[in-house]
Amino acid sequence: MSGTMHPEQPPHTPTPRPGGRSARVRADVVAATLAEVTRKGYDGLTVEAVAGRSGAHKATLYRRWGGVDGLVADALTASADEPWPLPDTGDLRQDLRRITQEVFSVFTDPELGPTPTALISAAQRSDIGAAALRAFFAARHQQAAEVAERAVSRGELPVGTDGTEVVRAATAPLYYRLFVSGEPLDARAAERAADAAALAARAGLFTSTPATPATPNPTSPDGN
Amino acid sequence: MSGTMHPEQPPHTPTPRPGGRSARVRADVVAATLAEVTRKGYDGLTVEAVAGRSGAHKATLYRRWGGVDGLVADALTASADEPWPLPDTGDLRQDLRRITQEVFSVFTDPELGPTPTALISAAQRSDIGAAALRAFFAARHQQAAEVAERAVSRGELPVGTDGTEVVRAATAPLYYRLFVSGEPLDARAAERAADAAALAARAGLFTSTPATPATPNPTSPDGN
Numbered sequence: 001m002s003g004t005m006h007p008e009q010p011p012h013t014p015t016p017r018p019g020g021r022s023a024r025v026r027a028d029v030v031a032a033t034l035a036e037v038t039r040k041g042y043d044g045l046t047v048e049a050v051a052g053r054s055g056a057h058k059a060t061l062y063r064r065w066g067g068v069d070g071l072v073a074d075a076l077t078a079s080a081d082e083p084w085p086l087p088d089t090g091d092l093r094q095d096l097r098r099i100t101q102e103v104f105s106v107f108t109d110p111e112l113g114p115t116p117t118a119l120i121s122a123a124q125r126s127d128i129g130a131a132a133l134r135a136f137f138a139a140r141h142q143q144a145a146e147v148a149e150r151a152v153s154r155g156e157l158p159v160g161t162d163g164t165e166v167v168r169a170a171t172a173p174l175y176y177r178l179f180v181s182g183e184p185l186d187a188r189a190a191e192r193a194a195d196a197a198a199l200a201a202r203a204g205l206f207t208s209t210p211a212t213p214a215t216p217n218p219t220s221p222d223g224n
Numbered sequence: 225m226s227g228t229m230h231p232e233q234p235p236h237t238p239t240p241r242p243g244g245r246s247a248r249v250r251a252d253v254v255a256a257t258l259a260e261v262t263r264k265g266y267d268g269l270t271v272e273a274v275a276g277r278s279g280a281h282k283a284t285l286y287r288r289w290g291g292v293d294g295l296v297a298d299a300l301t302a303s304a305d306e307p308w309p310l311p312d313t314g315d316l317r318q319d320l321r322r323i324t325q326e327v328f329s330v331f332t333d334p335e336l337g338p339t340p341t342a343l344i345s346a347a348q349r350s351d352i353g354a355a356a357l358r359a360f361f362a363a364r365h366q367q368a369a370e371v372a373e374r375a376v377s378r379g380e381l382p383v384g385t386d387g388t389e390v391v392r393a394a395t396a397p398l399y400y401r402l403f404v405s406g407e408p409l410d411a412r413a414a415e416r417a418a419d420a421a422a423l424a425a426r427a428g429l430f431t432s433t434p435a436t437p438a439t440p441n442p443t444s445p446d447g448n
Contacts, residue, residue, distance in 0.1 A: 120404070124345070130406050137405035168407075169420055172400035173393060180344070180399045181361035181392075182354050196393055196429050200420035 028054040030078045033071045038115045042122035072122045073132035080139040092151040096170045096194035103174050104190035141167045158204045165206040170197035252278040254302045257295045262339045266346035296346045297356035304363040316375040320394045320418035327398050328414035365391045382428045389430040394421035
């Protein structure tokens with residue numbers, strides 16, 4: 001990611017104190033971006049409105065974030081950095097159920113859901129947004145993989161299990177319904193996705209195998 | 225879906241012969257829409273360009289399809305109606321592997337992938353597009369559910385298995401990577417998704433249970 005994606009350390013200023021003015025500006029700008037994208041969507045998002053809401057100068061926003069797409073990308077980066085408490089029930093299936101239940105609850109909640117929904121949709125609209133989205137999900141899968149790693153330690157899963165694959169398997173069916181097929185999502189589907197992932201993990205389906213050459217996704221989410 | 229979504233039978237004209245002029249116009253317009261959306265994406269798609277490419281009058285396109293979003297939605301509806309040969313290997317896991325391999329191959333193929341990728345992305349941009357997308361995936365899941373129904377008949381899966389859930393579980397991890405997380409997709413991930421779905425299906429995870437109240441997805445894919 002470019003320097004503009006890490007506005008707490010812009011290239012042309014002395015290193016700011018952590019939690020100093022620069023970090024406060026960023027927090028305000030991220031909050032304003034989230035509020036604006038939630039209300040107006042990507043098509044209605046403007047640097048002017050984010051400036052107005054955050055109290056930052058428009059010129060500052062252009063200089064540090066480059067524009068609307070940089071603002072969206074940085075809001076995702078900031079979200080990825082937020083602490084995210086993981087369940088630790090002592091049972092993989094229960095841990096995965098709590099994770100999918102959390103995804104289900106957040107995205108279908110009329111108060112909580114619109115912001116992440118709008119942010120993900122907005123990020124799909126530009127290359128730097130898509131890169132930030134990829135990094136966001138990769139970071140989340142990495143964090144949540146701990147539930148699988150603990151299951152390996154307990155002897156519940158085979159040694160060599162790829163924890164990120166376990167988490168991806170559990171959550172993919174939810175994101176698929178929310179952002180691709182648009183089919184309704186219910187608590188039972190969330191539970192079933194967790195149970196299926198736990199079962200497959202226990203059967204050793206997510207153990208690492210000799211590396212297959214990965215095929216990079218040849219198209220951007222916009223199809224351009 | 226509204227009448228404009230089924231241009232082969234517009235409300236103000238006599239019922240056309242199947243395969244007649246009206247059906248030919250529709251086929252040309254769908255092909256032109258696919259070509260245009262592949263090259264230019266949703267943001268570059270215009271009724272003018274579809275008219276020019278298809279040879280249909282602009283006024284006809286506006287009258288029958290309403291505009292760009294109706295064109296995108298109808299292209300999806302036409303895709304859903306296309307025959308789609310299902311594997312029948314006599315083994316659920318192999319059938320599911322062939323299905324996920326097909327999804328993987330199409331979307332990652334440099335020649336074949338860009339059109340469905342662009343069409344799905346474009347459909348996410350309007351309400352009637354999103355409705356057509358939902359109907360498209362529902363139709364595909366319904367068709368492909370036959371592989372699970374045959375497995376039930378063979379005694380490979382428990383009676384009462386929801387075949388659409390089996391297919392959804394197998395394909396969701398692929399669509400998730402392609403359209404949400406943007407993480408790279410490889411043939412091994414496609415195989416693993418099929419194997420995990422087959423395992424969960426055999427364990428009875430996709431049998432119908434007393435209906436849980438479904439929570440409709442409260443937000444459009446655009447977050448508006």
